[in-house]
Amino acid sequence: MEKQWEEMSSDEKQEALFARWISPEGVKFVSPEAERLYKERTTRIKDAVQLKKKPDRVPVLLIPSFAPAYYSGLTPYDVMYNSEKIVPTWKKFYMDFQPDGHGSCEVPSPGKFLEILDFKLYKWPGHGVSKETTYQCIEGEYMKADEYNLFIHNPLHFLNYIWPARVFGALEPLQTLPPLAGVTEMYGVAFSFIPYGTPPVQAAYKALLEAGSEAMKWIGAVGNFGKDMAEAGMPAYVAAPTKAPFDVIGDTLRGTKGVMMDIYRQPDKLLEAMEALTPMFIQMGAGAAKMFGNPLIFLPLHKGADGFLSDAQYKKFYWPSLKNVIMGLVNEGVVPFIWAEGGYNSRLDIIGDLPKGKVIWLFDQTDMAKAKKALNGIACVGGNMPMHLLTVGSTQDAIDHAKRLIDICGKDGGYIMANGAFFDKVKWDNLKAIVDTVKKYGVYK
């Protein structure tokens, strides 16, 4: 009899998730060639991750922001306000460039949905920034400095009712709703529901229903992308994202300045809040990996980059909770696909404290020779194709850099070629040249 999930070791869980990814259920390949490509690509990435044997060649991934839209001559606005345009545009991008995986097509959130809810956390094309530019975050103290106790005592209530009331204008009335934990007996049960009878709360729920319909329309337009791509031979390189607890607080709850003040003024509360967030963000990743049958979970890192924190601050405030999230995921068979945005040179001695063959570390502006040395035999590394080579460099410079990266990091496997940061408008020839170079030069003999 097959082992139950709970009885499996983390190695067995990882193997089981990889097996589901490599042989996906319900996928009917369009041709034997597509099936061959799909299996080669997933196996290639698996081998690069596990460090047990060299893959057939270096895997190459492209991680775009709105690049597929620009590539088709569309603006970010065009795809955010017409979901029907997303799938053909994203398909064309991945099919033309033929990297070893796709990053799904969910970069363009539907604009109308955002308008219905009056989303305040971002400005987006045609709504605060020009139609030709990407969406951008508006940082703020969406959780106040004196609200840590409120958050720590009931993080789910805070994230379900209080935080949305602040970042979605249409959901402001939700902050008046009580936690339903008070409903334990028949007596007084209706008290907790009185706020639901008020016109503002009812209007908020009406907005939620409308937003839900818009989200449904959007997923109706884009929902089959992953299956179509798999059937055409290209796997999704990640199932879904999760985040580092420090970034959840620094990006979305307290803001950069807020979290930096908390390091000084209320360090213990900050640590407690990150501890409260940790199980949620493990579950977010582990649940998605199991649901989609794909072990790779994206973990983009923001505020632990070089310069953002001292080594001592990183070791105390950033790494422990991140490591807990990583290990929580690894224990569930997940392969955290960690993307260290910015520089990570000063963190290389710290981040290798992980079991072998369990994660991918993708870098942006980090010295790759040093990264490879620090993580050699521990983790697959990747990334670092610099933005200037994609946007303003010559094609030859891009090719030379790709070869150099393969020489430095690719030697014994454990390396994935990828861009260092999300990209929008780039030189398409350079992009194509990088992918093609890896396919020729990155073959393991």
Added chain:
Amino acid sequence: MAKDLVNTLADLKEQEAIKIVKDRLSAGEDPLKIMEDARKGMEIVGKRFSDSEYFIPDLVYSGEILKAVTELVKPKLTKAAESKKLGKVVFGTVAGDIHDIGKDIVVFMLDVNGFEVHDLGVDVPVQKFVDKIKETGASIVGLSGFLALAFDSMKETVEAIKAAGLRDKVKVMIGGGQMSDEIKNYTGADAYGKDAMAGVTLAKKWIGAQ
């Protein structure tokens, strides 16, 4: 009584620094002297940042402490602090980009290092930079940007400065997220600064100060 405000601030001891300021004010000390000590403390903070002893949280926190000190001292100031400015800088995040955290830190560090900074904010149209340079006669321009889409906005801004006949009157620095020396060359700027203190060092070099 006269505890060392310079070092207390430089060591980022918020409560102690505030207490010293309060004590010195109630002892009737010249508020300008207190502000001068605070400025010296900030100079040490900047130096420690350059030496990689301090990092962004420490800079941001020092800014908060300085703000608290200034708020205490300001009502007692009978005349504005007549500090001679080193030079004028026009600063902003370029068109299409609304990121301000990095820009604000550089503007703050230029300010505490004695520059008169005209901060144009974010998503600044090309013409606004040109107009402000003309209006102020600034000799230094700082272009900030986080997105790769800012590369072109920076290039266009530098070109507009040139078209207005101002290019040989100003030095232009760029900084932020994906900026680099290669992007500096692409935009036609004079230098790329990797962090706030690099910006201050460039500005000081350009106006010939130490």
